[in-house]
Amino acid sequence: MLEGLEIKWLMSFKAVYESLSFKLAAEKLHVPSSNVSRHVALLEAHLNVRLLQRTTRKMHPTVAGTMLYESLTPNLVAIEGALIEASFGSDTVKGHLSVVMPDLPFMAGIVAEFAALHPQIQLSCDTQLNPKEGLVDGIDVVISFSRGKLQDSGWVAKELLRWRSCVVVSPQLLGSDEPQLTLSEILKKPCITTHSVLQGKPWRFKNNIQLNVQSRFKVNSGHMAKAAAIKGIGFALLPLHACESELESGQLVKVTLDQEPEDLVLNAFYAGRKHLPAKIKHFVEFLQTEIAKLE
Numbered sequence: 624m625l626e627g628l629e630i631k632w633l634m635s636f637k638a639v640y641e642s643l644s645f646k647l648a649a650e651k652l653h654v655p656s657s658n659v660s661r662h663v664a665l666l667e668a669h670l671n672v673r674l675l676q677r678t679t680r681k682m683h684p685t686v687a688g689t690m691l692y693e694s695l696t697p698n699l700v701a702i703e704g705a706l707i708e709a710s711f712g713s714d715t716v717k718g719h720l721s722v723v724m725p726d727l728p729f730m731a732g733i734v735a736e737f738a739a740l741h742p743q744i745q746l747s748c749d750t751q752l753n754p755k756e757g758l759v760d761g762i763d764v765v766i767s768f769s770r771g772k773l774q775d776s777g778w779v780a781k782e783l784l785r786w787r788s789c790v791v792v793s794p795q796l797l798g799s800d801e802p803q804l805t806l807s808e809i810l811k812k813p814c815i816t817t818h819s820v821l822q823g824k825p826w827r828f829k830n831n832i833q834l835n836v837q838s839r840f841k842v843n844s845g846h847m848a849k850a851a852a853i854k855g856i857g858f859a860l861l862p863l864h865a866c867e868s869e870l871e872s873g874q875l876v877k878v879t880l881d882q883e884p885e886d887l888v889l890n891a892f893y894a895g896r897k898h899l900p901a902k903i904k905h906f907v908e909f910l911q912t913e914i915a916k917l918e
Contacts, residue, residue, distance in 0.1 A: 628669055630702075633695060635662035636674060640692045643682045651761060653719060653747075716905045717743035724766035725889075726750040733913045737906060744902060752843050763903050765892040766910075770885040771827040778892040781907050783914050786862035788884040791875040796855040803879040806834055813857040815840045815848045826860050828882040849875075862887050 638648035649656035667674050674688035738746045814836035826834040840856050842848055845865055852859035853874050869875040891907050
């Protein structure tokens with residue numbers, strides 16, 4: 624039964640079974656959908672049994688397909704683990720590297736430089752500010768922002784860059800008041816918050832303090848938050864470097880508070896593994912080294 628059977632047929636079947644779509648399976652495997660369809664057809668012909676019932680509208684596994692999947696999956700995972708273990712004998716940076724990251728101008732050149740230095744890497748980069756948890760399955764590295772203590776997600780976090788933050792406001796919104804407030808006073812002021820970045824969390828301050836500020840203006844962009852603050856829409860919590868010129872010109876005023884805002888941190892997250900693949904190890908180390916040169 625094993626004679627003539629190819630493991631790529633089994634991998635394609637597993638991917639189709641899990642997604643119930645040749646297209647989605649092909650995207651996951653990074654191969655043409657026609658290849659996936661052919662692999663499943665060859666596997667069914669080899670076993671002489673229908674594994675997946677498909678129509679023009681939907682697909683569902685047969686009893687035989689479910690039995691094969693349930694028996695097959697642990698073995699494929701074990702095989703993949705064995706291959707990964709064997710590959711650690713080499714420190715060659717190669718293979719497919721899947722990354723999710725914000726669309727930051729300074730990061731573009733760094734990622735491109737890494738790909739140029741390692742021609743055996745096939746890099747897929749999806750630019751998102753707020754990657755959803757269900758969308759990071761199969762991703763090697765997720766780069767995202769955080770403030771304050773990180774939640775335990777099972778991922779390893781490596782800090783790439785840290786920015787001091789401050790609360791700012793336009794002179795017209797501040798009026799004749801002194802730019803010195805307590806956190807309880809900030810709660811009574813109109814503020815600008817994120818829509819979903821940082822999971823839409825409240826403003827965070829040192830000593831693990833969270834502030835659920837009032838907001839009618841929620842955005843996923845520091846540039847938009849700063850523009851809104853300049854227009855007097857609300858107080859904004861921004862990285863200090865991002866509003867230095869506006870503070871110098873008087874378009875914005877820095878507010879002194881009785882607690883210091885948490886820093887904005889850019890982290891690289893990857894799955895905690897006993898042995899880290901060379902492609903991930905070298906990529907994260909390269910990011911840290913190159914970003915350190917920018918500071």
